[in-house]
Amino acid sequence: MIKLALADDQRLFRKGLLMLLRDMSGARVVLECVNGEELLQGLKETAVDIVLLDLEMPVMDGVETMHRLREEHPDVKVIVLSSHEGENVIKHLMELGANGFMQKNAEPDEIDTAIRSVADTGYYFSDKVSNAMLHGLVKGKKVKPTFEDIDPLSERELEVLRGICQERTTAEIAGKLFVSPRTVEFHRNNLLLKTGARNSAGLVVYAMANGHYIPL
Amino acid sequence: MSLRSTDLTILSNLFKGDRALVTEWIALYLEEAPGYFQRVEDALKADDAKAMTFAVHELRPQAHYLGASKLLELLALIGGTADDQGARACKGPVEELLELARRIETELREDRAT
Numbered sequence: 649m650i651k652l653a654l655a656d657d658q659r660l661f662r663k664g665l666l667m668l669l670r671d672m673s674g675a676r677v678v679l680e681c682v683n684g685e686e687l688l689q690g691l692k693e694t695a696v697d698i699v700l701l702d703l704e705m706p707v708m709d710g711v712e713t714m715h716r717l718r719e720e721h722p723d724v725k726v727i728v729l730s731s732h733e734g735e736n737v738i739k740h741l742m743e744l745g746a747n748g749f750m751q752k753n754a755e756p757d758e759i760d761t762a763i764r765s766v767a768d769t770g771y772y773f774s775d776k777v778s779n780a781m782l783h784g785l786v787k788g789k790k791v792k793p794t795f796e797d798i799d800p801l802s803e804r805e806l807e808v809l810r811g812i813c814q815e816r817t818t819a820e821i822a823g824k825l826f827v828s829p830r831t832v833e834f835h836r837n838n839l840l841l842k843t844g845a846r847n848s849a850g851l852v853v854y855a856m857a858n859g860h861y862i863p864l
Numbered sequence: 865m866s867l868r869s870t871d872l873t874i875l876s877n878l879f880k881g882d883r884a885l886v887t888e889w890i891a892l893y894l895e896e897a898p899g900y901f902q903r904v905e906d907a908l909k910a911d912d913a914k915a916m917t918f919a920v921h922e923l924r925p926q927a928h929y930l931g932a933s934k935l936l937e938l939l940a941l942i943g944g945t946a947d948d949q950g951a952r953a954c955k956g957p958v959e960e961l962l963e964l965a966r967r968i969e970t971e972l973r974e975d976r977a978t
Contacts, residue, residue: 660926
């Protein structure tokens with residue numbers, strides 16, 4: 649069961665999302681909060697897998713909350729919800745370590761896909777997010793340089809990286825490469841160390857920035 | 865025959881045809897929406913472009929769920945105008961928005977009554 653937390657100060661939106669998620673099999677909202685401070689307080693007592701996090705909240709907004717989540721609950725994944733859709737906003741959020749981004753008017757199918765994708769693979773990239781990152785790269789805009797000079801990636805590491813970019817689960821990557829899931833995780837950890845990325849989303853950004861993956 | 869300002873098929877599809885959920889959401893909207901529109905009006909009075917942009921951004925998902933295309937258009941217009949020219953430049957569209965909001969509210973209440 650995927651345990652979800654919702655953090656959004658808009659009661660109408662929050663309750664609407666709760667109503668949508670009631671029907672989602674395999675997931676349950678276990679924590680509902682109106683701002684980041686309440687969320688962090690709630691996470692002390694309630695185990696959560698994924699937070700659906702609004703950006704603009706009083707008391708503690710989404711950006712500050714994300715910083716705190718990365719420090720205090722690094723295992724909790726974050727899908728940012730926003731009415732904004734600017735490329736710079738999206739890129740900034742991914743650089744902060746968001747595992748996914750979704751607009752607040754997303755259809756139920758996308759919400760379902762995003763949650764399951766983040767639970768399975770560690771990230772969710774809609775077309776809008778992929779395009780935002782590609783657009784930024786093509787226009788020569790700076791992608792935050794979290795990537796230091798690195799050892800070259802091995803062929804196997806590149807294969808795992810491409811599998812991650814293709815949103816494959818660990819098990820799927822393992823099956824494709826005829827290795828064990830543990831080996832895939834081993835290579836994934838090496839990728840994180842070598843690239844300086846903080847999570848799978850960062851690996852995807854690295855892959856796109858360095859031409860190892862171009863989305864269709 | 866007057867044209868509707870909302871298209872509730874979107875909401876119905878969102879909740880997979882569950883009429884109880886649609887009714888529940890509409891009740892919530894009728895309770896909460898006046899506050900959102902009030903914030904737009906307050907931002908106009910205070911000549912606060914940032915507050916206005918924020919307020920219209922917050923309304924967009926609800927406008928989408930209601931299938932209120934005219935409402936969505938006005939919200940986009942107001943957001944863009946507030947960003948470019950300041951809140952006072954949005955006076956006309958905001959007045960139109962508030963009038964539309966009242967029509968939507970009436971429409972939804974009439975739907976509930978039938």
